[in-house]
Amino acid sequence: MQPSRDCGRQRYDFFSEYHTDSVFFPYFCRMIIEAKGIEKSFGTLKVLKGVDFQAERGEVVAIMGASGAGKSTLLQILGTLSTPDAGSLTVDGTDVLHLGQRELSAFRNRRIGFVFQAHHLLPEFDALENVTIPALIGGLPMRAAREKATRLLGEVGLSARLTHKPSELSGGEQQRVAIARALVNDPAILFADEPSGNLDSKTKEEIHRLFFDLRDRLGQTVVIVTHDPSLAALCDRTLVMRDGQFVDAQ
Numbered sequence: 001m002q003p004s005r006d007c008g009r010q011r012y013d014f015f016s017e018y019h020t021d022s023v024f025f026p027y028f029c030r031m032i033i034e035a036k037g038i039e040k041s042f043g044t045l046k047v048l049k050g051v052d053f054q055a056e057r058g059e060v061v062a063i064m065g066a067s068g069a070g071k072s073t074l075l076q077i078l079g080t081l082s083t084p085d086a087g088s089l090t091v092d093g094t095d096v097l098h099l100g101q102r103e104l105s106a107f108r109n110r111r112i113g114f115v116f117q118a119h120h121l122l123p124e125f126d127a128l129e130n131v132t133i134p135a136l137i138g139g140l141p142m143r144a145a146r147e148k149a150t151r152l153l154g155e156v157g158l159s160a161r162l163t164h165k166p167s168e169l170s171g172g173e174q175q176r177v178a179i180a181r182a183l184v185n186d187p188a189i190l191f192a193d194e195p196s197g198n199l200d201s202k203t204k205e206e207i208h209r210l211f212f213d214l215r216d217r218l219g220q221t222v223v224i225v226t227h228d229p230s231l232a233a234l235c236d237r238t239l240v241m242r243d244g245q246f247v248d249a250q
């Protein structure tokens with residue numbers, strides 16, 4: 001149904017290093033997220049009123065807007081954690097609204113990473129285990145999963161904290177574990193909901209820099225909901241949501 005379904009995975013992988021170069025990709029392959037007419041209500045409260053959203057491969061997009069505007073609701077839908085009442089959604093070439101539950105879980109585990117303000121780290125496991133576990137669920141054998149988790153924790157600057165449990169880590173360190181965890185299955189897209197909301201300004205800056213490093217080094221597409229104008233200013237594009245619709249694009 002969606003044109004981007006024509007783009008097979010093999011082709012994406014083969015051309016992945018060229019993902020930002022439109023010469024190598026027809027228009028419909030460049031878009032990694034295409035949402036059209038997304039509507040969502042909770043009871044009688046209509047939260048999303050026909051939202052269109054697109055993101056290109058390797059783009060970092062900020063979504064801003066007042067509290068209650070519908071930002072998190074939209075992010076949950078784009079991240080396939082929640083389904084809209086109406087509209088269409090293609091993510092990384094897949095018409096996700098028509099996948100069965102098992103296919104959808106597998107797709108999400110493979111292609112999408114999430115970073116939330118409340119980190120949702122498993123408190124009884126250390127940093128390394130928190131990153132290793134989703135890799136095991138993603139199908140990597142134990143040794144490879146641990147090696148990859150160790151490498152990613154190194155990339156976010158936590159090589160010296162592998163055996164610390166979340167309660168033994170600072171807020172910024174916990175957030176970096178959450179980012180390493182979100183990246184462990186090589187997601188095509190990272191969704192972040194107020195990722196630096198409860199951090200001091202220095203840690204906040206480090207986390208912000210990390211998102212852009214990741215995009216530059218690994219080519220991830222990043223969609224960030226934020227109230228922080230300094231983070232939004234760093235992004236390629238900022239969309240402002242008001243009362244369930246985008247009102248502004250820069």
Ligand SMILES: Nc1ncnc2c1ncn2[C@@H]1O[C@H](COP(=O)(O)OP(=O)(O)OP(=O)(O)O)[C@@H](O)[C@H]1O
Pocket residue numbers: 042045047065066067068069070071072073074
């Ligand atoms: N599961 C739910 N059931 C009922 N109402 C909900 C539910 N989730 C969100 N809402 C309502 O939908 C509206 C939009 O919520 P949402 O969390 O998307 O806002 P937001 O833009 O992310 O706000 P904030 O900046 O405060 O995080 C709010 O009025 C909220 O109360």
Ligand SMILES: [Mg+2]
Pocket residue numbers: 071072073193
């Ligand atoms: Mg929110």
